[in-house]
Amino acid sequence: MNKIPTYSICNLFGTETCTKDFMACSLKTFLENQSKLIMPHRHSFYQLMYIAEGSGKYTVDFNTFDVNPGQLFFLAPGQIHSWNFSDNTDGSIINFDESFFTSVCYNPHFLNEFPFFNSMTQRSTTMLKEEIKEQALSLFAHIKQEHEADSDFKNDYIRALMLQLLVVLARACQPEKSNETTRYNYTLLRNFEKLIETNFKTKKLPKEYAELLYITPNHLNAVVTSTTGKSAGELIRDRILLEAKRMLVNSGQTISEIAWHLNFEDNAYFSRFFKKYTGVSPDEFRKQQV
Structure with a gap:
């Protein structure tokens, strides 16, 4: 392609x-x-x-x-x-x-x-x-x-x-509210997002990011959910899916090579993950973009 x-x-x-x-x-x-x-x-x-x-x-x-x-x-x-x-x-x-x-x-x-x-x-x-x-x-x-x-x-x-x-x-x-809780939540969310951007290929679990932020997984999830309406795990997953989509439409790499690049155990696991959250297989998604 x-x-x-x-x-x-x-x-x-x-x-x-x-x-x-x-x-x-x-x-x-x-x-x-x-x-x-x-x-x-x-x-x-x-x-x-x-x-x-x-x-x-x-x-x-x-x-x-x-x-x-x-x-x-x-x-x-x-x-x-x-x-x-x-x-x-x-x-x-x-x-x-x-x-x-x-x-x-x-x-x-x-x-x-x-x-x-x-x-x-x-x-x-x-x-x-x-x-x-x-x-x-x-x-x-x-x-x-x-x-x-x-x-x-x-x-x-x-x-x-x-x-x-x-x-x-x-x-x-910035969020319209300016109280201390809102500022803290916004700062924590931004730090979480920056960590995802750096580590999403190797760290896929909220607890791994909570450890880097020196907070509990429950606290991280509560702040992210209250601020964005999504769970911490969803933000991590969304970034992985975005990268997968970009690679599918912008490279000649095989599905297996993309799965390896994103640190999935194998091609089958990556394909199940992708289809579960997008509704189509990686190959079907790639064909839709041509």
């Missing part, structure tokens, strides 16, 4: 117009110049997309969302996505590599601290809240304007504006 393509910022715009680690433009301009991207693909960079007008469908990691004005989409590297937008769709889009920040940031995992770039419970989209809309859209416009200018300290200024935009959006994604 054909491998789903992975694009860098340079791939999108060609070497003559390539900016190594950052670009910002109107969504309409981007869509007019990147018609090939309606097919499933993935990026090696992060992306913020704001929908000012238009409609359609947007699929991210096998979940399809309706597109409406006022909507924000967040993409992290590696997420498989495609879209079918109406002809009048417009807004703003910002693409940036991790290196754009890490070149001046001590923390190499800086961007993963933002919930919309590293969260299994945060949807890949949200409606821009009215209380931050004016500020956020002003920052989008200011970033685009600065990117198109030829000013001294251009990238440094863009980094400052981008950091402000990311913090504004992250605060808007």
Whole structure:
């Protein structure tokens, strides 16, 4: 089967117009110049997309969302996505590599601290809240304007504006309640998610993560369930299934090789696991995506 393509910022715009680690433009301009991207693909960079007008469908990691004005989409590297937008769709889009920040940031995992770039419970989209809309859209416009200018300290200024935009959006994604219990639960959930992302191939039981978090399995499950509506085991399982789906559609590996990569005992056990929670076998799922 054909491998789903992975694009860098340079791939999108060609070497003559390539900016190594950052670009910002109107969504309409981007869509007019990147018609090939309606097919499933993935990026090696992060992306913020704001929908000012238009409609359609947007699929991210096998979940399809309706597109409406006022909507924000967040993409992290590696997420498989495609879209079918109406002809009048417009807004703003910002693409940036991790290196754009890490070149001046001590923390190499800086961007993963933002919930919309590293969260299994945060949807890949949200409606821009009215209380931050004016500020956020002003920052989008200011970033685009600065990117198109030829000013001294251009990238440094863009980094400052981008950091402000990311913090504004992250605060808007936080739970509305601000009591100590809610803050503790949210922090614990984020730490749990980060541990899953690092260990899901080798650790599949909630008790293994509870040990890493220095809490009991029951406490971990209670916090996760109260915060997300899902059990701790479900979050672990969802991440394993997402990786399995990505590998099934993006590699020529056999089912047995994928099962081995995800540390299942054998191909049969992996196939039973996959079908139990998706309703189809790995092979059937792969054929559906062709």
